[in-house]
Amino acid sequence: MCNLKKESLNGEVKKSLGWIPFNGQTIKVIDDIVKYDGVKFRFWKHREIIGNIKTGSFCQDSRGRWYVNFQCEVTDKRPHGERKIGIDLGLKDKAICSDGIKYDRENLTKKYAERLAKYQRAHKKKQVKSLHAKIKNKRKDFSHKVSNHICSTSEIVFVGDVSASKLAKTKMAKSVYDAGWSQLTTMLQYKAIRHGMVVKKVSEKWSTQTCSYCGVIPESAPKGISGLGVRNWKCSDCGTEHDRDINAARNIFNFGAGHCTPTGSLSLQ
Ligand SMILES: [Zn+2]
Numbered sequence: 541m542c543n544l545k546k547e548s549l550n551g552e553v554k555k556s557l558g559w560i561p562f563n564g565q566t567i568k569v570i571d572d573i574v575k576y577d578g579v580k581f582r583f584w585k586h587r588e589i590i591g592n593i594k595t596g597s598f599c600q601d602s603r604g605r606w607y608v609n610f611q612c613e614v615t616d617k618r619p620h621g622e623r624k625i626g627i628d629l630g631l632k633d634k635a636i637c638s639d640g641i642k643y644d645r646e647n648l649t650k651k652y653a654e655r656l657a658k659y660q661r662a663h664k665k666k667q668v669k670s671l672h673a674k675i676k677n678k679r680k681d682f683s684h685k686v687s688n689h690i691c692s693t694s695e696i697v698f699v700g701d702v703s704a705s706k707l708a709k710t711k712m713a714k715s716v717y718d719a720g721w722s723q724l725t726t727m728l729q730y731k732a733i734r735h736g737m738v739v740k741k742v743s744e745k746w747s748t749q750t751c752s753y754c755g756v757i758p759e760s761a762p763k764g765i766s767g768l769g770v771r772n773w774k775c776s777d778c779g780t781e782h783d784r785d786i787n788a789a790r791n792i793f794n795f796g797a798g799h800c801t802p803t804g805s806l807s808l809q
Contacts, residue, residue, distance in 0.1 A: 558600035564593040564610075574608055583608050590614050620737040621693035626793025628700050628747065628785055629721045631768075635686065638752075638789040643686045648675045680723065687727035691735040698796025699725055700744030700788070742796040744788070751775040751782070752790035 568575040572585045576598075591614035600606050626638040633645035652675055659667040690697060702721050725741065732739035749761040753775065760776035762768070762784060774781045 557602065558598070558606070560598040562596055562598070564595055567593070567596070569593065569610075581608070618692065618735045620691060620695055620735040623690075623694035624696040624793070624797075625690075625694055626698045626700070626742075626789045626791065626796060627690070628744065628789040628792055629702060629724070630785060634785065635721075635724065636785040636789045637690075638786065638793045640786055642785075643689075645682055646678070648678055683724045683727050687724060687731050690728060691731040691737060691739075695737050696797075697728065697732070697737070697739045698742045698792050699728060699739065700747060700792045701741050740796055742792055744792055744795075747788040747791040747795070748784065750787075750791045751778060751780060752787045752794060753780040754778040755794070 562576060566576065569589060572583055574581050574583055581598075589610055589612060591612035593610045594613050596608065596610040598606055598608050623637075623639060625641075628636045630636060633647050635643040635645070637643075652671055656668065656671055659671065702725070728739045729741075746757060748767070749757045749763060751758055751761070754777055756775075756777050758775045758777040760773055762770035762773055771784050772782065773784060
């Protein structure tokens with residue numbers, strides 16, 4: 541390894557620090573030994589080498605100690621967890637998972653409605669615009685946090701499609717219901733690739749009425765407009781008691797995994 545000597549103006553000999561760059565193909569690393577130009581050097585490996593070594597260098601600090609640096613190419617794979625879940629995107633601000641975990645979204649439209657109306661009345665265009673931007677950013681931030689959590693903790697995820705069937709029973713506009721949920725679904729889908737896990741959209745039709753335990757649509761299932769307020773119900777066929785939302789999420793998982801397709805009375809349509 542070369543140390544170049546330089547003579548400064550006052551005659552002092554200064555050594556410039558050694559630096560030997562290399563190509564990844566010209567070296568070999570086995571455990572804590574690096575082989576370069578036919579010579580083996582033992583080094584202290586302070587962390588595991590992940591990926592392919594592309595380039596690197598031997599370099600020296602001012603105290604004459606030598607270091608070896610590696611630049612590695614790693615694939616952008618992130619870890620995923622073991623949850624296998626279905627997710628029901630609720631009418632309001634809850635995303636409910638079949639394993640019981642719920643993600644609550646702040647109702648931003650409601651939170652800022654008053655302030656927004658005030659600005660609009662006063663024709664404060666600039667403030668209206670910035671408040672809209674704030675709501676949009678907060679919503680996006682929520683989608684990022686939730687999708688990150690789901691993708692890093694799960695292996696298989698089935699997410700209910702944002703269906704019109706739920707909306708047909710309410711006065712809510714699709715744009716209101718959809719705001720954020722399609723964003724979340726899109727994020728889940730592209731982050732799934734990064735985490736090496738699976739996210740699939742499945743039809744959520746019948747997910748509310750079907751008993752996730754026995755797979756039928758029993759007489760006691762919540763139906764129509766009157767059924768919207770039902771939080772808990774008991775299957776009249778098998779006697780299983782259900783939390784409405786978790787049952788829907790379990791059905792979405794079952795539909796996606798092909799465990800069962802809803803059967804029973806079609807007169808519910
Ligand atoms: Zn049942």
